[in-house]
Amino acid sequence: MLTRQGPAWRTSAVRAWRGPAGEAVAVSSRRALAAGAVAVLALAAALTVSGTPAAAAPGAECPPGQANCDVWEHLPGEPGGDDDGGGSGDGGGSGRGNRVCERDDGTRVPCYDDVLGWFNSADDCYYKRAEPQPPDAEPGRTAYLRTCSAAGSSELVYLTDPPAGFAPPDPEQMALDLFARLTLDPPRIRTAPSDAPGLVGVPVWLHDASSWETERETATEGGVTVWIEAIPTKIVWRMGNGESLECSTAGIPFKAGVHDPRRPPRQACAYAGYPRASSTRPGGRYEITAVKHWTVPWGSSTGEGDEDALSTERTDTASIRIDELQVVTR
Amino acid sequence: MRTRQPAYLGSALLAVALLLGGTGCGNRPGSAAPRDTGPGPAASADARVAEAEESALAAYAGYLAAVRKAEQAGDPLDPQLRKYLADPLLTRVRLTIRDAKEHGAMRTGKLVSNPTVTAIDLDSDPATVSIQDCIDATGYRLVYKKDRKVVPGSASGRHLATATATRYPDGRWLINIGASYQDQPC
Numbered sequence: 001m002l003t004r005q006g007p008a009w010r011t012s013a014v015r016a017w018r019g020p021a022g023e024a025v026a027v028s029s030r031r032a033l034a035a036g037a038v039a040v041l042a043l044a045a046a047l048t049v050s051g052t053p054a055a056a057a058p059g060a061e062c063p064p065g066q067a068n069c070d071v072w073e074h075l076p077g078e079p080g081g082d083d084d085g086g087g088s089g090d091g092g093g094s095g096r097g098n099r100v101c102e103r104d105d106g107t108r109v110p111c112y113d114d115v116l117g118w119f120n121s122a123d124d125c126y127y128k129r130a131e132p133q134p135p136d137a138e139p140g141r142t143a144y145l146r147t148c149s150a151a152g153s154s155e156l157v158y159l160t161d162p163p164a165g166f167a168p169p170d171p172e173q174m175a176l177d178l179f180a181r182l183t184l185d186p187p188r189i190r191t192a193p194s195d196a197p198g199l200v201g202v203p204v205w206l207h208d209a210s211s212w213e214t215e216r217e218t219a220t221e222g223g224v225t226v227w228i229e230a231i232p233t234k235i236v237w238r239m240g241n242g243e244s245l246e247c248s249t250a251g252i253p254f255k256a257g258v259h260d261p262r263r264p265p266r267q268a269c270a271y272a273g274y275p276r277a278s279s280t281r282p283g284g285r286y287e288i289t290a291v292k293h294w295t296v297p298w299g300s301s302t303g304e305g306d307e308d309a310l311s312t313e314r315t316d317t318a319s320i321r322i323d324e325l326q327v328v329t330r
Numbered sequence: 331m332r333t334r335q336p337a338y339l340g341s342a343l344l345a346v347a348l349l350l351g352g353t354g355c356g357n358r359p360g361s362a363a364p365r366d367t368g369p370g371p372a373a374s375a376d377a378r379v380a381e382a383e384e385s386a387l388a389a390y391a392g393y394l395a396a397v398r399k400a401e402q403a404g405d406p407l408d409p410q411l412r413k414y415l416a417d418p419l420l421t422r423v424r425l426t427i428r429d430a431k432e433h434g435a436m437r438t439g440k441l442v443s444n445p446t447v448t449a450i451d452l453d454s455d456p457a458t459v460s461i462q463d464c465i466d467a468t469g470y471r472l473v474y475k476k477d478r479k480v481v482p483g484s485a486s487g488r489h490l491a492t493a494t495a496t497r498y499p500d501g502r503w504l505i506n507i508g509a510s511y512q513d514q515p516c
Contacts, residue, residue: 061509064491068484069426115424130417135456
């Protein structure tokens with residue numbers, strides 16, 4: 001058994017969990033559970049009516065629309081078992097190294113189950129943070145969903161400290177990992193004029209042709225989901241002569257025949273015009289640098305997050321030739 | 331010994347159903363709302379009740395639709411589930427989907443839902459809405475993916491289900507409690 005670390009151990013663990021003593025025992029305990037559940041249900045219903053939220057669902061019922069959820073327990077050796085495909089991707093799929101924990105009776109179970117959470121060997125129960133946190137959780141306490149035996153007997157418990165074995169990843173670290181993996185388009189500089197030289201004192205239209213859509217990424221690991229957004233906020237144009245210009249949009253491309261180059265509309269991002277020709281600059285041109293900025297808020301299923309902790313920028317460069325205005329005199 | 335639930339379960343459930351203000355199926359929603367205040371406050375209270383009722387039923391419908399999608403995709407962690415469900419029901423639903431998947435099965439077909447609101451409590455913290463549904467699962471089958479054969483013993487018909495929608499601090503209504511009662515025809 002120890003040499004096989006694949007889905008095999010998981011399958012056996014799940015079976016053992018359902019009760020190794022055999023179907024008869026499992027079924028009779030289920031009866032007791034069902035009977036108890038009636039009382040709990042009546043209580044829960046009464047509580048709901050009187051306004052107090054029922055803290056825990058009764059154990060053995062199936063959810064609406066899944067009324068046959070316990071059919072598997074009544075099937076002796078069902079034919080359609082999907083042992084090869086079923087286990088993979090669950091349980092150990094968190095990237096937490098498929099660690100194996102041990103129950104009191106020696107059964108080996110995954111330390112993390114992607115539905116039930118983290119295994120606590122002190123009480124042989126799985127714990128996950130309640131999703132979302134219930135409205136009535138007291139300050140300083142966190143609601144966990146505890147699942148101890150058969151599927152369906154989960155209950156909410158309110159704890160000040162995380163239970164033993166509860167080791168979800170740090171959401172902030174996950175956000176930073178996502179941040180590092182972000183692929184963001186650098187700006188793509190378009191100027192008008194571009195091919196022909198520009199003239200001193202005439203506005204230079206600046207446009208960034210890259211995407212200004214918000215980029216979103218999410219990751220889930222160890223029961224924690226983290227999302228980040230990269231929102232373009234501004235672009236700073238350094239004109240190569242010591243002056244710079246900041247625009248909160250990508251600007252618009254200049255269209256000959258539509259726009260008057262000397263009268264850029266409101267939505268355009270335009271530099272008012274170079275005071276001097278570029279002839280004295282290296283290569284006879286001004287180097288334009290565009291720096292596009294993003295703010296990157298992040299959030300997580302644990303409630304942790306930050307609106308303005310992260311930001312980033314990307315850069316592009318281009319050059320432009322500016323000539324003196326030729327005054328023709330006669 | 332093969333019956334699903336003890337005989338007395340039926341009467342107990344009926345009592346619960348009556349307690350909730352319904353008679354099984356078809357009772358009018360909103361009957362539990364207070365109506366004895368003056369015209370001004372009553373109007374706004376009625377609006378609040380109507381809004382809560384609508385939001386709760388929308389969450390319930392969204393939940394059933396999300397579960398059907400997640401069942402067919404065999405994905406217990408389908409992000410849609412979190413939009414309409416909260417723990418403990420959320421985890422219960424995920425386990426049920428995973429159970430079917432691990433047995434090489436899935437639920438598919440048409441599920442007919444006919445929910446009604448049986449109680450609205452907006453003064454409690456958190457506010458809750460109780461929902462009762464007469465689900466017709468006759469055309470909603472649990473089948474093995476390999477050969478599409480119905481899993482033996484899984485056939486289901488018209489039966490009663492209950493659910494509780496709870497308002498969370500961010501204003502969303504989520505279904506956090508729910509159960510179906512196969513032995514309660516409706």
